[in-house]
Amino acid sequence: MQSENLKIAYFSAEIGFTPNVPTYSGGLGILAGDHIKAAADNRLPLCGITLLYKEGYLKQKLDPDGNQTEDYPRFHPQPILRPVDVDVSIKLRGRIVNILVWVFYLEGVSGHTVPIYFLDTDHPENDEKDKSITFRLYSGGKEHRILQEAILGFGGCAMLDALGYQNIETYHMNEGHAAFVTLALRNKFDNDAEKVKQHCVFTTHTPVSAGHDKFKTEMTRKVLGDLIPANLDCSIINGELNMSLLALNFSRTANGVSKLHGEISQKMFPSFNICSITNGVHHTTWAALATRETYDKYIPGWRENTDLLRNADAIPDDELWHMHYENKRRLLDYANAHMHVGYERSRLMLGFARRAAGYKRAMLLFKDPDRLSRISDGRLEIVFAGKAHPRDQLGKEIIRNVIQEANKLFGSVLITYLENYNMWLGRLITSGVDVWLNTPLRPNEASGTSGMKAAMNGVPNCSILDGWWAEGCRNDVNGWAIGGTEDTGDDDADADSLYTTLEHKIIPTYYDQRDKWISMMRESIITSADFTAQRMVNDYRKYAYKC
Numbered sequence: 001m002q003s004e005n006l007k008i009a010y011f012s013a014e015i016g017f018t019p020n021v022p023t024y025s026g027g028l029g030i031l032a033g034d035h036i037k038a039a040a041d042n043r044l045p046l047c048g049i050t051l052l053y054k055e056g057y058l059k060q061k062l063d064p065d066g067n068q069t070e071d072y073p074r075f076h077p078q079p080i081l082r083p084v085d086v087d088v089s090i091k092l093r094g095r096i097v098n099i100l101v102w103v104f105y106l107e108g109v110s111g112h113t114v115p116i117y118f119l120d121t122d123h124p125e126n127d128e129k130d131k132s133i134t135f136r137l138y139s140g141g142k143e144h145r146i147l148q149e150a151i152l153g154f155g156g157c158a159m160l161d162a163l164g165y166q167n168i169e170t171y172h173m174n175e176g177h178a179a180f181v182t183l184a185l186r187n188k189f190d191n192d193a194e195k196v197k198q199h200c201v202f203t204t205h206t207p208v209s210a211g212h213d214k215f216k217t218e219m220t221r222k223v224l225g226d227l228i229p230a231n232l233d234c235s236i237i238n239g240e241l242n243m244s245l246l247a248l249n250f251s252r253t254a255n256g257v258s259k260l261h262g263e264i265s266q267k268m269f270p271s272f273n274i275c276s277i278t279n280g281v282h283h284t285t286w287a288a289l290a291t292r293e294t295y296d297k298y299i300p301g302w303r304e305n306t307d308l309l310r311n312a313d314a315i316p317d318d319e320l321w322h323m324h325y326e327n328k329r330r331l332l333d334y335a336n337a338h339m340h341v342g343y344e345r346s347r348l349m350l351g352f353a354r355r356a357a358g359y360k361r362a363m364l365l366f367k368d369p370d371r372l373s374r375i376s377d378g379r380l381e382i383v384f385a386g387k388a389h390p391r392d393q394l395g396k397e398i399i400r401n402v403i404q405e406a407n408k409l410f411g412s413v414l415i416t417y418l419e420n421y422n423m424w425l426g427r428l429i430t431s432g433v434d435v436w437l438n439t440p441l442r443p444n445e446a447s448g449t450s451g452m453k454a455a456m457n458g459v460p461n462c463s464i465l466d467g468w469w470a471e472g473c474r475n476d477v478n479g480w481a482i483g484g485t486e487d488t489g490d491d492d493a494d495a496d497s498l499y500t501t502l503e504h505k506i507i508p509t510y511y512d513q514r515d516k517w518i519s520m521m522r523e524s525i526i527t528s529a530d531f532t533a534q535r536m537v538n539d540y541r542k543y544a545y546k547c
């Protein structure tokens, strides 16, 4: 990649592009990785910028009662990442902070490579307090968060200058975490706000206002000193700097990550124009081994052109079934080996894996355990996974509750909770279960990319009509809708709808109508063509990057 050709810099507080580099926590980071991979496939002149978290997010351990504890194994960046010989520093808390830069060159299917830069404050000359700024993802308090976001925004822009990237036309901020980019550019462009605005693009991911980063103005000024301008009024509400507002004030375009989420975001920020670009997942990352082999054989060219997934009709029924059986075998082997559980391949298996957050309602399935047990009648297996943030007591309680309910159903519904959900397990589970379950409180699920991963592997979704599924669902054709399109927030009604669908649609189709089931698997693959990262990045190119 020649520096004069680079046009787009993509900033994200986390980028998850391989399970081997633990610099992500979940959906946001993995989406960023998928975005960059599809950019490499599509030959976009883009680079990624993020932080190097040497102690990652967390490694989860669960005891038999469901109590989560965390470890922080140290990640050694070499040889996976390479050091970049460049001097970068910024002034924070009145001290110079030196920033080490590491790079990974990601190669796309086209042979085009895209660099991902990792910023690291663990520099031998830094004050001890500054060395640890980038150790862990989402770890400290507010001040620590400001420091990390300053390294990303100000440090990232300083790095681009130091590397000699002179022709960047678009600075893409993935979530408000990256919004200090706008202030770094204000300094670079001699306070020309209009010029900053011409260069920035913002993607918001959070449909609830509490989810947006807000920092006390006084604290922000103390940390950032003269990096920030005297007048920030347009981005301050009640004495707090709102990072999403900051990004919106200085961006030429802004978008949410599904149609529904775009509408919610527009209502949240009525004085801005917010459109939507629905998320997608990177095909060769999320298609499991047997899936890739099957598509290579029956849908040649799908690696270069994901639209061809619409040709899933070319896969014979028995081959499709065999592909899924192979994916399922791998998941069951893993689960049985780790949990001594005795999962059996011929039984219908549901999967539910995601961050333990209240709105995702992992407990909805257990609203009426007796009814679940009756419906199952020995025919259901369920696998759960997902981490809680170390300081999120509510999230930890959700995990405890799920595991305790699972223990109570022992002998009637086989349920396990797999430890340490990560990208590797994500692919294993989304490809290996028979049905992917998602029960968020509408409209809180901005997109829900795990469901797209399932669909890409021919696994039908059963989900609340939220996020991507509000666009992708064709009820009883490629999966099932739980509830309707109103934001009722009625747990009882949603649970009832889930149980009814399980009993009268999912279980009978699985056991008695194999042909229809396979047709639903095929329709899932066809639907997934609309939810690939390739389609997403093409949309960004057209509507946001304009290149």
Ligand SMILES: *Cc1c(COP(=O)(O)O)cnc(C)c1O
Pocket (backbone or CB within 6 Å): 025, 026, 027, 028, 030, 353, 354, 355, 421, 422, 423, 426, 427, 447, 448, 449, 450, 451, 453
């Ligand atoms: C895909 C993925 C996510 C995001 O899934 P959601 O559907 O948004 O909850 C989170 N964590 C891992 C490990 C994933 O693979």
